[in-house]
Amino acid sequence: MGIDAAGERALSPRVLEQAADWLMLLHEDGSAVQRAQWQRWHDADPDHARAWQRAERLLALSGQVPPALAHGALQRPASPGRRAVLRSIAALLIAPLGGWLAWRLYDGAAWDASVRTAVGERRRHMLDDGSVLQLDTDTAVDIAFDGHQRLLRLRHGQVLVETAADPRQPARPFVLASPAGRMRALGTRFNVHHAEATTALAVLEGAVQVSLAAGGQQRVIDAGAQVRFSADAFERTQAITPAIDAWRNGMLVVDAQPLRRVLEQLGRYQSGWLGCDDAIAAQPVSGAFPVDDPARSVAMLAAVHHLQVQRGPAGLWTRLRLPASR
Template sequence: MPAETATAPALPPRALEQAADWLMRLHEDGSAVQRARWQHWHDADPDHARAWQRAERLLALSGQVPSPLAHSALQRAPSPGRRALLRGVAALLVAPLGGWLAWRLYDDAAWNASVRTAIGERRRHMLDDGSVLQLDTDTAVDIAFDGQQRLLRLRHGQVLIKTVPDPQQPARPFVLASPAGRMQALGTRFNVQQTGAATVLAVLEGAVRVVLAETQQQRVIEAGRQVAFHADAFAPVHAIAPAVDAWRHGMLVVDAQPLRRVLEQLGRYQSGWLGCDDAIASQQVSGAFPVDDPARSVAMLAALYGLDIQRGPAGLWTRLRAGTPR
């Protein structure tokens, strides 16, 4: 059976409802006659096969049944726990794909686009609905728009997103997922950076609802606020950093940030390693630095704070250290 893809037409609600009904009917009656009826329904319409495939995949994601779905699993003696599982999967099947389990349904799907930038590159990309996606250096985003949702997945890097009202009716939610969770735009402009296992969200306009990947804890972040979060916890919410989106104009603006953190940010725009000695790593740094010319930014830091620059062969590494007395 071919895999259902994000580019396939949206499934008719009736087909999904029938697939949900067959989940319960086969559980209650797994006889040969009932299985033959199910097979007739399944083969009668390609949409039926696609709807059943979605049911299989949701069951597999629940951790209860391997995919493809084994009939023997549905033929077990009815039990309250088994019925509750199937009822939950059936409800998710016919509901809009809004839960984290439903998002995971797309992890092995054929995404209809992948937009990425190289080190030192920035890019502006117009999405199919008219929303604007801006990508910072070394960033990768998967795109999967379908009949239920407008979905993006940030693999790594940093993006700035300006959403617009969905031209389709009913309106589809706009969701950006990261390894730490998913963010649903509530009419907004927002900046997201993936740093290791942490996602940093800064909301410039509107609001964004965040759902953590592991705990499902939710929080709405309003305009002017930012938060870092992992898959299982939120950090404290605070005011957005100054000029958090200045990178789209080629600048890194910092206010009293540790030198090590500033060099990590600048290092994203070059291929060689950029760092500093531990003795000065926590030194507070403020200023505006051009990201398109990291070498110039390093020279500015050295001049401003009286530091020395060490460089390796062929630009493989650059290190700042405490300045030598003159």
Template sequence: MGAEAAGERTLSPRVLEQAADWLMRLHDDGSAVQRAQWQRWHDADPDHARAWQRAERLLALSGKVPPALAHGALQRPASQARRAVLRSIAALLVAPLGGWLAWRLYDEAAWDGSPRTAVGERRRLVLDDGSVLQLDTDTAVDIAIDGQQRLLRLRRGQVLVETAADPQQPSRPFVLASPAGRMRALGTRFNVHHAAASTALAVLEGAVQVALAAQGQQRIINAGSQVRFSADAFEATQAVTPAIDAWGTGMLVVDAQPLRRVLEQLGRYQSAWLGCDDAIATLPVSGAFPLDDPARSVAMLATVHHLQVQRGPAGLWTRLRPATSR
């Protein structure tokens, strides 16, 4: 958003609160007296006009109030539903327009697809704009691509995204959201995994701008780097794990990872529980293991590391144990 967005971030909370207050007052009382008072406030300071412009754009983004807002559009008859929309917009004024809270306005987007994969399934999609989306096992994604935006919402699981140059001009932002934050692609190939309350992002090409869900705090992650984040905090940025995207070709590639972690990753591809005894949980494991055949991968681990495979009734669980265990 350039210099304009930077200017918006310098608006004082007091001015933004005044704009939010006028938003509600004009909704409740659109009389000529109120409009005249609003006009005097609007014209008294350039920051007032900028704050009101921000309110107008937020209202337009919501899709529930016509873009040609100004003060006239606020003179429509009051209603509980309309007041609720305006109250939400007023709250958003105190956050950066490019922050995560603005993303909440997209919840009313026309989600035109809901790709899902079952446990053990992977899927490759070519989106309407030419971008390629690969879904890992047990993954749920929502998609909304229209004339203004390219939006994806990752509910759970893992995706590998390769963005295409937007055929439309001006180009539409490509945004992938998870419950932890919003990721805007900057000409990019990247991997995202969301589980529990955190999201792991690995950027393979280009860069991705991340905004946290709770605070709107932002960070740009460049190619070769990865970061894990929750809704309110970033962890330390690290180098991308080698072959982190190998799952797209059906392989799990690890280098000196603890056995328990390796089994957790393999376990995502089957319904039965997969684990190990605490005594060998930190055993370092390296190698490449087929994801479409977890039983074969377990057998490989047992052979290489001289472990015993113990299976429960009807294959409900599998545990690796030291070979000497009884």
């Protein structure tokens, strides 16, 4: 028997099909007799209980019903919409839990951001298991710990995660998801930034297993390496950029990065647009810049590279450009 995406011994297709059948049977006929028969099936084999736990987890992620299925949740009146949800869950039981359908179900869950920061704000948040989450500017994270897993979702922004050993036994997997994929921590410290459709992962300690949201592709990123990925493709794995987590201490450290990219990063810490003329966009920049004072950083860039600073009314925009005499 193989190992599934959660690191457990894989369940047989037969057992998963039985769980899917019971899911629909209890929905259609929630009589006491039917529930008693289900209980005998559930208790007859530890794999039956594990398969039912998978059904509970998927239903909880769907946001349609609470996870305590064995306590009456399936005895609600039937409805076409609810029946369709349960049929989808039944189909997902047969598929790998980390597959595309399961991902889409998870991604569609109507969660509110549990922890967030405003533009220019950074904060440290201790998780229930002792892990530490550091949030950069304009960042939103969902937190959903339960009896089966420690799950976080990065909606946007940047976080540094320092995982702790799970106080529960058996230990629950620690997973950070973004719109581009799922990152399972393998005893680690790692930095994740998500913007638009791309996630950037840098592993500082340990290792992280990445599964793309579109399914199929997985990769383990070891300490000292970083990678960018979208929902359906990895970019080339590279060595970590020096001081990639310097933002925790209020600094942006860059080495020969294009000016436009540096300004984009500084712009995350202020309201209003920050950019430059195309003529100097590719100019390489190196140095350390304070993110808590973007105006000072822009002044430093202008002085070192002999550029002119233009500002719009009420701070709506700031642009670096070549002086008119050049």
